[in-house]
Amino acid sequence: MIRPVRLAPLDLLGLGLLGLRTRPARAVLSALGIAVGIATMVVVTGIPASSQAALLDTLTALGTNTLQATALQNQDPPAQLPQSAVGMVKRIGPVTAVSAVGNTHTLVRRNDRADPSSGGGLTVLASHLDLPATINARIRSGTWLSPATAAFPTVVLGSVAATRLGITDLPPGRPAPQVMIADREFTVIGVLATTPLSPDIDRSVLVGWEAARTQLRFDGHPSVLYVQSDETQLEAVRGVLAETISPERPGQVVVTRPSDALAAKRATQDSFSVLFLALAAVALVVGGIGVANTMVVSVLERRSEIGLRRALGATRGQIRGQFLTESVVLATIGGVTGTTLGLLATIGWATWQRWPIVIPAESAALGVGGAVVIGVLAGVYPCVRAARLTPTQALATV
Incomplete structure (x- = not known):
C-alpha cells in the first residue's frame, strides 16, 4: 500500500x-x-x-484621592483639632500627602480707609507651604509662599478673594499691592487660580503659618486637614482618620466621605x-x-x-x-x-x-x-x- x-x-x-x-x-x-x-x-x-x-x-484633579477633616462645630465651645494632627496623619501608611489651614479669626480689607468691621465675606487662613500640591491648586499670578516669605507679612489670595479685593493680577516689575489684616499691612505676592476641590480656599487670604503666629496671634490649631492617599485605600484611611487625629475624642472630628468624583x-x-x-x-x-x-x-x-x-x-x-x-x-x-x-x-x-x-x-x-x-x-x-x-x-x- x-x-x-x-x-x-x-x-x-x-x-x-x-x-x-x-x-x-x-x-x-x-x-x-x-x-x-x-x-x-x-x-x-x-x-x-x-x-x-x-x-x-x-x-483625579478634582480630588478623587483626597479627604478633608475638620473639627465638630455644633457645640459650645467648638472643638479644635490638635496642633500635632498633621504629623500624626502622616504616619498612616497609605497617606501620600497632608496639609492644613487654620482660621486666624481676623478680617481683611483692601486698605486702611475701608470699614474695619467688614471682611467682605473672606477668611484669613494660616497655611502650610505644601497646600497647593495637596489640593491640586495652581498659581495664576505671582508666586506661592516660600520658607523665606512665610515668616513675613505676605499673603496669597484665593481667586474669589482677589476679585473682591480688586487684585486680580500681579504684573512683574510693578510694586506689589498690600492689604490690611488686623490693622497690619501684608504684601500680596500671589493669586491662586480657581480650586474646584476646595472652594473655601477661593474665598480665603492665605498667610504663612509662622507669620500668622507672630503677626496675627494665631493659636496654631488647624481648622481643616487635607489628606491625599492611595486611591484604592481611601475608604480604609477614612475609617481610621478621626481616631488618628484625636484618639481621645474621635467623635469631635468630621471626615468628609470620598469625593463624588471617585464614584x-x-x-x-x-x-x-x-x-x-x-x-x-x-x-x-x-x-x-x-x-x-x-x-x-x-x-x-x-x-x-x-x-x-x-x-x-x-x-x-x-x-x-x-x-x-x-x-x-x-x-x-x-x-x-x-x-x-x-x-x-x-x-x-x-x-x-x-x-x-x-x-x-x-x-x-x-x-x-x-x-x-x-x-x-x-x-x-x-x-x-x-x-x-x-x-x-x-x-x-x-
Missing part, C-alpha cells in the same frame, strides 16, 4: 499562497476587508482608552471596559464573516483546480491543509495591516486631541492573534467542503 506523501510546512505554505498569487486583486481586497475590521477594533478600543485616560486625569471615576472605568469588549467582539465577528465569505467563494471558483489535484493524487488532508493555510495567511496579513493602521490612527487622534496615548495591550495582541484565530475558524468549512469534492465532481465544471 502506497502511503500519501506528507507535505512539508514550507510546501504547505507555498500551496496556501498559490491562490493569493494567482488572484492578487481578490487577495488584496479580502485582506483589506479584514484589515478594516481589525483596525476598527484597535481604534474603538485605543481612542476610547485615551479619552478615558484624559477623563480620569480630570477626575464617577470608577463608574467610568467600568462603563468603558464593557464598551471595549462589546466593540472588539463586533469587529472580530465582522472580520470573521468576511474571511469565511472569501474562502467559500474561492472554493467555488477553484473547483477545477481541486479536481485536477485530486486526480493527480492529492489527498483530502492536503486539500484541507491548502485552503486552511490560505485562510490563515489571508487573515494574518489583514490582521498585521489592520493592527498597524489602528495603532497609527489612535496615536494620531490622541495626539491631535492632546490626550494621553493609551494603547490597550489586549487590543494589539488581538489584532494579530485574533486574526489568526479568525482565519482558522473561517477556513474550516470551506476547506472541508473543498476536501469532500471528488475528482469527477470537481472536473465536471471544466
Whole structure:
C-alpha cells in the first residue's frame, strides 16, 4: 500500500499562497476587508482608552484621592483639632500627602480707609507651604509662599478673594499691592487660580503659618486637614482618620466621605471596559464573516483546480491543509495591516486631541492573534467542503 506523501510546512505554505498569487486583486481586497475590521477594533478600543485616560486625569484633579477633616462645630465651645494632627496623619501608611489651614479669626480689607468691621465675606487662613500640591491648586499670578516669605507679612489670595479685593493680577516689575489684616499691612505676592476641590480656599487670604503666629496671634490649631492617599485605600484611611487625629475624642472630628468624583471615576472605568469588549467582539465577528465569505467563494471558483489535484493524487488532508493555510495567511496579513493602521490612527487622534496615548495591550495582541484565530475558524468549512469534492465532481465544471 502506497502511503500519501506528507507535505512539508514550507510546501504547505507555498500551496496556501498559490491562490493569493494567482488572484492578487481578490487577495488584496479580502485582506483589506479584514484589515478594516481589525483596525476598527484597535481604534474603538485605543481612542476610547485615551479619552478615558484624559477623563480620569480630570477626575483625579478634582480630588478623587483626597479627604478633608475638620473639627465638630455644633457645640459650645467648638472643638479644635490638635496642633500635632498633621504629623500624626502622616504616619498612616497609605497617606501620600497632608496639609492644613487654620482660621486666624481676623478680617481683611483692601486698605486702611475701608470699614474695619467688614471682611467682605473672606477668611484669613494660616497655611502650610505644601497646600497647593495637596489640593491640586495652581498659581495664576505671582508666586506661592516660600520658607523665606512665610515668616513675613505676605499673603496669597484665593481667586474669589482677589476679585473682591480688586487684585486680580500681579504684573512683574510693578510694586506689589498690600492689604490690611488686623490693622497690619501684608504684601500680596500671589493669586491662586480657581480650586474646584476646595472652594473655601477661593474665598480665603492665605498667610504663612509662622507669620500668622507672630503677626496675627494665631493659636496654631488647624481648622481643616487635607489628606491625599492611595486611591484604592481611601475608604480604609477614612475609617481610621478621626481616631488618628484625636484618639481621645474621635467623635469631635468630621471626615468628609470620598469625593463624588471617585464614584464617577470608577463608574467610568467600568462603563468603558464593557464598551471595549462589546466593540472588539463586533469587529472580530465582522472580520470573521468576511474571511469565511472569501474562502467559500474561492472554493467555488477553484473547483477545477481541486479536481485536477485530486486526480493527480492529492489527498483530502492536503486539500484541507491548502485552503486552511490560505485562510490563515489571508487573515494574518489583514490582521498585521489592520493592527498597524489602528495603532497609527489612535496615536494620531490622541495626539491631535492632546490626550494621553493609551494603547490597550489586549487590543494589539488581538489584532494579530485574533486574526489568526479568525482565519482558522473561517477556513474550516470551506476547506472541508473543498476536501469532500471528488475528482469527477470537481472536473465536471471544466
